[in-house]
Amino acid sequence: MATIKDVAKRAGVAISTASYALNGSTKVSEATIERVLKAAKELNYQKNGFASDLKRTKTNTIALILSDMSGPYFSELIKGVQEGASGNQYDLIACSSLGGERSTATKFLREKRADGAIILANNISTSIIEESARSDMPIVVLDRDVENPFAIHIEVDNKKGAYEVTEYLIQNGHETIGYISGPPESHDNEERFKGFSDALKDNNLPFQSRLKITGDFTREGGYRATKLLIAQQKLPDALFYANDEMAIGGLQAFDEKGIRVPEDISIVGFDDIQLAEYVSPPLTTVRQPKYEAGALSVHMIFQMLAGEEVDRSFHLPTEMIVRQSVKNKKLSD
Amino acid sequence: MATIKDVAKRAGVAISTASYALNGSTKVSEATIERVLKAAKELNYQKNGFASDLKRTKTNTIALILSDMSGPYFSELIKGVQEGASGNQYDLIACSSLGGERSTATKFLREKRADGAIILANNISTSIIEESARSDMPIVVLDRDVENPFAIHIEVDNKKGAYEVTEYLIQNGHETIGYISGPPESHDNEERFKGFSDALKDNNLPFQSRLKITGDFTREGGYRATKLLIAQQKLPDALFYANDEMAIGGLQAFDEKGIRVPEDISIVGFDDIQLAEYVSPPLTTVRQPKYEAGALSVHMIFQMLAGEEVDRSFHLPTEMIVRQSVKNKKLSD
């Protein structure tokens, strides 16, 4: 692998001159630039990015850390981040936190391989985030709150969104409403559950703990949880799934038992993933402003990088998307 | 930002000793290790990853370069790559080729920011790939063929897959069959079209060029192309969409005009994206082994990194997925 040294030698100039020429400085004569460029091409020279980053102590990249990296859920978020980053001549790279302590994500955070990070990965520990956040490595955390002046928190208003859709269920005449939860340690899940139970309480509806079943945000988990509920024999009027994936799993479980949605039971989800519109029946759910969350995240990173004073916490509004998975009991009963 | 020097000083040892201690070498006494670790913790020391990569001239990461980084399409592929990489203690990072020459992807390739790369990004130029591929930066290209011993080519058998599904259409009694193409410069599209027209030819069916309409692999493009076709008044018996996204766009166009699928026209897609199963009617299509493609890609990268002799080209088999978007004309006519 040719280095700048080789290029300089071949062009018959000093290393520094080669560096200037390669970086398009005006300090070097046309003729020299040409000679250097020619030498570089002949040697198929490629600069070593690490060396220059090291020298400049700046990477011009921001890292997006995801628990999964696959998952259709992240598309929109990524788009928001991507556009913001490239608009500022920053690079965006995505990496996975799979593997916890030993993951790529941890490495990026710890080893300052990026100038900032956006994290949506429940499997990365809060302590790592807190240790890593600093003025030259500002962090935006999307799925929890963190105690560190250089880590701010952006989240959609899970609680309010859950409250609204639960209220919608109630207004449609549903009284016994179950909750299929995400993993108990999930902050999002917790907030959604709070919104859900607040709505129940405010409407003087009791919450039966037998109707809260723990899932894990996956389709499979929703399927299993729903099966469990069906096995209890007494189905509630409606079901709140803590996310759409689980709701879709639930749909399948109901379908297998010949239970019709929404005729026999109404359901709602959360997220408004792309599939929600296509399943049968189309899912009533709450939409998260994912693109906006992504865009805001990068924006805040840049603000922090610029040393500006920023708010420590943001809540983005959700929107209820009414489709056809909820029956109006007041009309039909 | 504390450096290893600061840590060494604070612990009262030499830099190298600090380095050894930090990296868990056995050459250092327990007591020293402890002192160093303590100092590091007190200073909130984080090592600079670039510096060590630079020193070791090895990054232990492989880059996955995508044109988009969003797009549900990539999920499976990513999973295959991710698992292969982390299984070998390598990091995977994904980056986007959005922005062409000036993209993050180009930077990674050119500046040797990874030990190898997997590319699925039609908007990155072949010349960049050819210039970047070398023994210490092997590349797997998924969407074209490249002339470079260190860049190998893995693709699903687009031609055969297209051939099969076209033949399926023919066997079901369809005779005039249209083709909604992807972008003309797409290699995948080209291969699919070849398979399509070969099947026609082998069955002595003429191909009418008015029935080939150019789309762009997006839902919107499929929608527009379909509208165009509908405007021609004479609908063919069936339509081959070069990918599922476009087929779903087409479904919408037909729906708006009250044209029923498959009663009035049969359609097939390509890819078998997740949605294909959920649209109405469920789409008959060709499944690509995306996970396998991803897994094989990393595997080959490691082979090349190890200096082994490898095949320059791989073709992965596809599988036809029969659902309900094709009518059997022989039965009903």
Add this chain to the structure above:
DNA sequence: CTGTTAGCGCTTTCAA
């Protein structure tokens, strides 16, 4: 077991 030291490849100051 610990310390000295020579770079990795690059940028950039300073002097010529």
Add this chain to the structure above:
DNA sequence: TTGAAAGCGCTAACAG
């Protein structure tokens, strides 16, 4: 306009 040289922070060979 060009060149010499000093590091960026780290690893590792070598010497003690």
